[in-house]
Amino acid sequence: MKFLSRQEELLLLSILKLGDTAYGVPIRQDVTKVTGKYWSIGAIYDVLDRLTRKGLVSAATGMPSKVRGGKSKRYYRITKTGIRALEEIKKLQKKAWFDISEYAYEKK
Amino acid sequence: MPHKDLLPPASASRLLKFFANGSDYDCAIGDLVETYEYIAETQGTNKANRWFWMEVVKSLPGFMKNRTYRRTAMMRNYFKIAFRNIIRNRLFAVINIFGLAVGMASFILITLWIRDELNYDTFHANKDNLYLVTVIHPDDVMDPNVPYALAPRLAEEIPEIVHYTRIYELGNVRTCTFKYQPEEGPPIMFYEDNVNLVDASFFSMFSFSFRSGNPETALQSPNSIVITDKMATKYFGRVDPLGKILTFNNREDLVVSGVVDIPSNSHLQMDFIASLPDRWEDNWNWADPSYVLLDKNISVVDLKEKISGSLSKYSPYPNADNFKVDLLPLTNVHLDFGRRTYVYIFSVIAFFILLIACINYMNLATACSASRAREVGLRKVMGAKRPELIQQFLGESLLMSALALVLSLVLVRIGLPLINNLTSKQLTFSLLYSHSMYLFLFGLILAVGLASGIYPAFFLAANKPANTLKASTYSRSGRSSFRVVTVVGQFAISVLLIASTAVVLRQLNFIQKKPLGFKTDYVIKVPINRSLLGRFRSYKNKLLQNPKILSVTAGQDVPFNEDYKTSGVEWDGKDPEMVPNMRYSISHFDYIETFEIELVDGRSFKRDSSADQNNFLINEEAARYMGMENPVGKRLKFWGREGIIIGVVKDYHHVSLHREIMPQVFIVNPRNFNALKYVFIKVASENIPETLEYIREASFTFAPDYPYEYSFLDQGIQNLYRAEQNLGKIFSTFAALAIFISCLGIFGLASFSAERRTKEIGVRKVLGASISNIVVLLSMEFSRWVLLANIIAWPIGWYVMHKWLQNFSYRTGMSPLLFVFAGILSFIIAALPVSYHAVKAALADPVDSLRYE
Numbered sequence: 025m026k027f028l029s030r031q032e033e034l035l036l037l038s039i040l041k042l043g044d045t046a047y048g049v050p051i052r053q054d055v056t057k058v059t060g061k062y063w064s065i066g067a068i069y070d071v072l073d074r075l076t077r078k079g080l081v082s083a084a085t086g087m088p089s090k091v092r093g094g095k096s097k098r099y100y101r102i103t104k105t106g107i108r109a110l111e112e113i114k115k116l117q118k119k120a121w122f123d124i125s126e127y128a129y130e131k132k
Numbered sequence: 133m134p135h136k137d138l139l140p141p142a143s144a145s146r147l148l149k150f151f152a153n154g155s156d157y158d159c160a161i162g163d164l165v166e167t168y169e170y171i172a173e174t175q176g177t178n179k180a181n182r183w184f185w186m187e188v189v190k191s192l193p194g195f196m197k198n199r200t201y202r203r204t205a206m207m208r209n210y211f212k213i214a215f216r217n218i219i220r221n222r223l224f225a226v227i228n229i230f231g232l233a234v235g236m237a238s239f240i241l242i243t244l245w246i247r248d249e250l251n252y253d254t255f256h257a258n259k260d261n262l263y264l265v266t267v268i269h270p271d272d273v274m275d276p277n278v279p280y281a282l283a284p285r286l287a288e289e290i291p292e293i294v295h296y297t298r299i300y301e302l303g304n305v306r307t308c309t310f311k312y313q314p315e316e317g318p319p320i321m322f323y324e325d326n327v328n329l330v331d332a333s334f335f336s337m338f339s340f341s342f343r344s345g346n347p348e349t350a351l352q353s354p355n356s357i358v359i360t361d362k363m364a365t366k367y368f369g370r371v372d373p374l375g376k377i378l379t380f381n382n383r384e385d386l387v388v389s390g391v392v393d394i395p396s397n398s399h400l401q402m403d404f405i406a407s408l409p410d411r412w413e414d415n416w417n418w419a420d421p422s423y424v425l426l427d428k429n430i431s432v433v434d435l436k437e438k439i440s441g442s443l444s445k446y447s448p449y450p451n452a453d454n455f456k457v458d459l460l461p462l463t464n465v466h467l468d469f470g471r472r473t474y475v476y477i478f479s480v481i482a483f484f485i486l487l488i489a490c491i492n493y494m495n496l497a498t499a500c501s502a503s504r505a506r507e508v509g510l511r512k513v514m515g516a517k518r519p520e521l522i523q524q525f526l527g528e529s530l531l532m533s534a535l536a537l538v539l540s541l542v543l544v545r546i547g548l549p550l551i552n553n554l555t556s557k558q559l560t561f562s563l564l565y566s567h568s569m570y571l572f573l574f575g576l577i578l579a580v581g582l583a584s585g586i587y588p589a590f591f592l593a594a595n596k597p598a599n600t601l602k603a604s605t606y607s608r609s610g611r612s613s614f615r616v617v618t619v620v621g622q623f624a625i626s627v628l629l630i631a632s633t634a635v636v637l638r639q640l641n642f643i644q645k646k647p648l649g650f651k652t653d654y655v656i657k658v659p660i661n662r663s664l665l666g667r668f669r670s671y672k673n674k675l676l677q678n679p680k681i682l683s684v685t686a687g688q689d690v691p692f693n694e695d696y697k698t699s700g701v702e703w704d705g706k707d708p709e710m711v712p713n714m715r716y717s718i719s720h721f722d723y724i725e726t727f728e729i730e731l732v733d734g735r736s737f738k739r740d741s742s743a744d745q746n747n748f749l750i751n752e753e754a755a756r757y758m759g760m761e762n763p764v765g766k767r768l769k770f771w772g773r774e775g776i777i778i779g780v781v782k783d784y785h786h787v788s789l790h791r792e793i794m795p796q797v798f799i800v801n802p803r804n805f806n807a808l809k810y811v812f813i814k815v816a817s818e819n820i821p822e823t824l825e826y827i828r829e830a831s832f833t834f835a836p837d838y839p840y841e842y843s844f845l846d847q848g849i850q851n852l853y854r855a856e857q858n859l860g861k862i863f864s865t866f867a868a869l870a871i872f873i874s875c876l877g878i879f880g881l882a883s884f885s886a887e888r889r890t891k892e893i894g895v896r897k898v899l900g901a902s903i904s905n906i907v908v909l910l911s912m913e914f915s916r917w918v919l920l921a922n923i924i925a926w927p928i929g930w931y932v933m934h935k936w937l938q939n940f941s942y943r944t945g946m947s948p949l950l951f952v953f954a955g956i957l958s959f960i961i962a963a964l965p966v967s968y969h970a971v972k973a974a975l976a977d978p979v980d981s982l983r984y985e
Contacts, residue, residue, distance in 0.1 A: 047159070047163070048159060048160060048162070048163030049163045049166050049167055052163070062190075064187065064190040064191040065160050065163055065164055065187060065191045066160075066190070066191030066192065066193060067191070068160075069160045085159065088162075091166065091169065092162035092163070092165045092166045092169075093139070093140070093145075093161065093162060093165035095158045095159060095161050095162025095165060096158060096159055096162060097159055097162060097163075098159035
C-alpha cells in the first residue's frame with residue numbers, strides 16, 4: 025500500500041480530532057491552525073475527495089440548512105482503513121527517525 | 133442570526149458554480165457561504181465580499197483539478213474504445229477518415245480561393261470611398277467604360293468628389309514599344325500591351341506601394357512614367373531604374389519616376405503608368421474606366437441619384453438619355469464583372485463535397501451500430517446515462533474529424549500547386565497561418581465532427597440495453613430509411629456534378645469546334661510599328677517574295693476579338709432619329725483573303741487599289757440592320773466619308789461566342805491606318821521555322837529600331853475561353869472528388885451490407901441459389917437508390933445548367949442524353965464497389981458462413 029501524503033495525514037488527523045463535527049469549515053480551520061498556512065476550500069476538498077476515494081474516510085451528507093445558502097454540510101468520519109493508515113504512517117515516521125541521534129543532527 | 137443581505141457576490145457564486153458543478157461540491161460552496169456569513173457579521177460585508185472573491189479565485193485550481201481528473205478517467209476509456217474501434221474496423225475507419233479528409237481538403241482549398249477572390253482591392257486605404265463610374269445601358273448591362281469627359285465634368289459639378297482619375301488603356305488601341313539603351317551593349321526593347329495613361333491623382337487615390345520614387349510627385353511631370361517591379365527587372369535588370377530613360381515608340385523619352393508594386397489581388401493590373409494629357413477633357417467619343425474618390429461623410433445613395441442623369445445633361449449625343457450613370461464600390465468591381473457567379477458556384481461545390489463526406493461518416497457509423505450496440509447496452513447497464521453516451525459518440529466523431537483535418541492539411545499542401553495552376557493564382561500554404569484561419573480550421577473540425585456525429589450519436593445512444601444484450605446475433609434491420617435518404621442525397625449530388633461537368637465540357641467543345649467563319653491556321657501575328665506601317669507596301673512585297681508566305685495583311689485586332697463600335701454610319705433611308713450601333717473593322721488590303729472570310733455577294737477590296745479606299749464591305753447582319761435587300765452598289769457614309777458598298781461577307785464571329793454577331797463595316801482607308809496594330813501573315817504549313825526566320829529578318833530590315841515578336845493566332849482563340857476552360861477543369865476535378873467520396877461511402881455500405889447478410893447468403897446458396905442470383909440480389913438494393921438519386925438530380929441539373937448556358941449567345945443544346953450519361957456513369961460507379969462485395973459474398977463457401985455459430 026502507498027503511504028499517506030502529508031496533506032492526507034493532516035486532514036485525517038483533523039477529522040479524527042473533530043469527531044462528529046468534522047465538515048468543511050471546522051476541518052479547514054483546524055488545518056489552518058495546525059499548519060499556520062493558508063488552505064483554500066478547493067485544496068481541502070481535493071484532498072477530502074481523494075481520501076474518500078481511497079476509502080480512508082466515509083462521507084455523509086447532512087440536511088440542507090438555510091444558514092449556508094441552502095447547501096447541506098458533508099460530514100466526514102474516519103474509517104478503519106483510515107486509522108490503520110494513520111498508524112502505519114506514524115510507525116514509519118518513528119522508524120525513519122529512529123537512527124537519527126541528536127548528535128548527527130547537530131553536526132550538520 | 134443571518135439576514136437576507138448577507139449573500140455572497142452573485143458573480144463570484146456563479147463562477148464557483150460553473151467550475152464546482154455537481155452535487156459533490158454543494159457542501160464546499162455551503163462551507164464558503166457559512167464562513168462568509170460569519171465574516172460578514174463580525175467584520176462587515178465589504179470585507180466579507182473581498183474575502184469571498186479571494187477564496188473563490190484561490191479555490192478554482194483545486195476544483196478544476198478535481199473536475200478534470202474525474203472527466204479524464206472516463207475520457208481515457210472513451211479514447212481507448214475509440215481507438216480499439218478504429219483498429220477493429222480498419223477499413224471503415226480508413227474510408228471515413230480519408231473521405232472526410234478529402235472533403236475537408238477540397239473545402240479548405242476552395243475557401244482559400246474564395247477568400248482571395250473576396251479580398252480583391254481591399255488593401256487600398258481609401259477602399260470604402262473609391263468608386264468606379266459606370267454606365268448602365270438601356271438593357272441593364274453595366275458598362276465600366278465611360279466617356280473621358282464625364283469624370284472631370286462630374287468633379288467640377290460635385291464638390292463631394294475629392295479626386296477622380298481616368299484610365300486610358302493605351303496598350304489596347306496602339307502598339308506600344310519601350311526601349312532602354314544601357315550604357316553599353318544593345319538596346320533592350322519590347323512590345324507592351326499593358327500601358328495605361330492616368331490622371332495625376334491616381335496614386336493619391338489608390339494605395340499602391342512604391343519600391344522607389346515618390347507616389348505624390350511620380351506623375352506630376354508629363355514625361356514621367358511609373359513601372360512595375362516586373363517591368364523594372366525586365367528592362368533594367370539589377371540597375372536602379374529611377375531616373376533612367378525609357379523611349380516610347382522610338383519618339384518620346386520618358387523618365388522612370390517610380391517603381392510600383394501592384395499586388396495580384398488588385399483588379400487594376402498595369403505594367404506602365406504615365407500621365408494623361410490634358411487635351412482629353414472634352415472627349416465624349418472614347419470611353420475607358422474612370423474612378424472617383426468620394427468624401428468620407430457623404431451619402432452615396434444621394435450622390436448616385438444626383439449623377440444618374442448626368443450623361444444626358446452633358447453629353448453632346450442625342451441618345452445619351454437612355455444611359456444612366458452609376459457608381460460601383462471599388463471592392464465590388466472584381467466580383468461584379470464576372471467573378472461573382474464563380475464564387476457562388478464554388479461555394480456550393482465546397483459545401484456539397486463536405487456534405488457528402490459527412491454523410492459517409494453518418495452512414496458508416498450507423499451501419500456499424502450493430503457492433504456497437506452491445507457496448508452501448510453494457511455501458512447503460514453499468515450506469516451510463518444517455519447524455520454521456522451521446523457525448524462519447526460525438527467525441528468519437530470529433531476525434532475522427534480532427535484526424536481527418538490533419539490528413540487534409542497534407543492534401544491541401546499537395547493540392548495547392550494544382551489549384552494555382554487551374555486558377556492562375558498564387559495561393560500559398562502560409563495563408564493558413566493566421567488567427568482567423570486557425571479559428572476557421574478549428575470550426576471546421578467542430579462543424580464536421582458535430583454534423584457527421586450528431587445523428588449516429590443519438591441513434592446509438594438510443595439502443596435499449598435489454599434488446600442489445602438479449603440475443604446473441606443482434607442486428608437492427610428495420611430503421612434504414614435515414615441511410616437510404618442520405619445515400620440517395622449523396623448520389624443525387626454526384627449525378628448533379630457529373631451532369632454539370634458534362635454540360636460545361638460540351639459547351640467548351642462546342643465553342644472550340646464551332647466554325648467561326650474564318651480560318652486562323654498558320655496565321656501569325658506580328659505587332660506593327662511606325663517603321664513597318666510607313667513602308668508597309670514594300671514590307672509586304674518583300675515578305676511575299678518568299679513562296680512559303682501566302683498572304684500578308686494588317687488589322688486593328690485579331691478577327692475573333694475585334695470589338696470597336698461606332699455610331700458614325702449613315703445610309704440612304706436611315707431613320708434620322710436612329711443612332712446606329714455598329715462594329716467597324718479597319719484593315720489593310722487582303723484581310724478578307726488572309727482569313728478566308730466568305731463573300732456572299734459582290735467582291736472584296738482590290739489589292740492596293742486607291743479606288744476602293746472609300747468603299748466598304750459589310751456583313752450580312754449589317755445588310756439586315758440597315759434594311760438593304762441588295763446592298764451591293766448602295767451608298768454608305770462612314771465617319772462623314774461617302775463610299776459604295778462593294779460586297780457582303782458572310783457573318784463570322786468577330787467576338788467571343790458569349791456575344792452576338794453585330795452589324796459590321798469594313799474599311800481600308802489609309803487615313804485610318806494608324807489604327808492598325810498587327811500584321812497578319814499566313815504561312816505555308818511546311819518549313820515553318822525557316823519562314824519565321826525569314827519574317828524576322830525582313831521585319832528587322834524594315835524596322836531595325838523596333839523589337840520583333842510573333843505569335844500564332846490559334847492560341848489567342850483559346851485564351852478567349854480561358855475562364856470557361858478553367859471552370860471545366862475545376863468542375864471535373866471536384867466532380868471527380870465528390871464521386872470518389874461517394875464511392876468510398878457506397879463501398880463501405882456495400883461491404884457492411886454484405887457482411888451483415890453473410891448467413892442469409894450462405895442459406896440461399898445451400899438452398900441452390902446461383903452466384904448470379906446472389907449478385908443481383910445484393911446489387912438490386914443499391915440500384916434502386918441510385919435510380920432515385922438520378923430522378924431527383926436531373927431536373928435540378930437541367931435548370932442550373934440552363935441558367936449557365938444563358939451566358940453564351942451561341943450555345944449547345946442540352947441533350948437529355950447528357951443526363952442519361954450521367955445516370956449510367958453513376959450506376960457504374962455505384963455498381964463497382966457493390967458488385968465487388970456482392971461477388972465476394974456470393975463466392976464465399978457457405979460452409980464458412982454458416983459455421984460461425
